[in-house]
Amino acid sequence: MKKFSIAFLTGLFIFGFGVKESYASSPKYTVKSGDNLYRISLLYNTSVSNLKTWNNLSGNIIFPNQTLIVGNKISKTKTASKQVKKELTMKSTAYTAYCNGCIGITKTGINLRKNPNQKVIAVDPKVIPLGSKVFVEGYGYAVAGDIGSAIKGNTIDVFFPTKKEAFQWGRKEVKVQILD
Template sequence: MKKTVFSVAATVALTGVLATTVSAEEYKINKGDTLWSISQKYDVSVSDLKSWNDLNSNLIYPSQSLTVNNETATTTTKSSNNSTYTVKSGDTLYAISQKFNITVDQLMAWNNLSSTLIHPGDQFKVDGQAAKTSAPSNNSSSSNSSSNTSTATQTSTTQDTGNDVVKEFTAEATAYTANCTGCSGVTATGIDLNANPDQKVIAVDPNVIPLGSKVHVEGYGVAIAGDTGGAINGNRIDVFMPNREDALNFGRKSVKVQVLAD
């Protein structure tokens, strides 16, 4: 579309693990494929695809072969009771918690976090055994800090959808349409907005909201984070509207954004 596609998070790095080697399944890329569409087809994550294929960006080419089923990812075992994970660009606490089958609350407790804000290079304890010896802080300052942060943990729920809220923050929102000079109408994740004008889609910074996430936007409703844009950086979103006049009338406003659990 009119938007510039930026690369999502780099590959993950886990220290202190052992893995069983299993032959991988290959997929030959067709015209129109995206990493996101391939990840949906094989029920894997974009991060896994990039890790298995040593990709540093989302750029792929027709006829290129990708490893799409690397069983080593599901057969890894920790070599110690203090395994750690090094945060990469684009990671969120929720994504890390899902990878290691733990909760955001556990990650925050084990690593003495009072906020869900993380940075590339941070190292976190991700060993499930730590739950037996580590307890969340119950002091009032920690409790108040957690309740006042811009990001919510899995324990909160949006009343509008009934879904668990992974992350919550205030974003600056604008609107766009698929009908403009030079626009293809196809989003960064392959959604044809001209063919699906009723689809609720927002453009996001993938480092803030992973592509493919389900989100709830105040005043817009439940949508898919399915597009990117050159001006969409940080806590900025662009909501898709099929009607150009509606998009213009939307203007620029601050809205509450909730990233929802699947």
């Protein structure tokens, strides 16, 4: 029985070490206030289901300062095949769902008041097609999900949940990558 116990414990140690080893080089993300699994999945080009599996999450609740595994060697190889279709330098401004006359629902139907952490940009659909996945310098991964009357040509409007955050963004020139 003693030999069995030692062999069993040794096997557990080796197995446990192997599991940790396989995730040791995996990308990690520290959760910030206001984050949710959907937003993080967009940021790392993966699914909410993968995030839950990799982090042994049974629900959608995450906490600030929690460290999450956001990929593994297999998924990062797959996501590396995502290509930048086009890169543009664009003028950017910011908006919220609570401006005068705003209803908080984008042209593509995203309810920004119910999904305040959604990363959305307003675009000129002649330049960036609605529904495109993009990466905006200083903002992160987002979807081109809205239009605006002042958004013409190489201009985007970046969504923020609060007026304070929108004012902090201000007006700036940014690089925008349109992704496959």
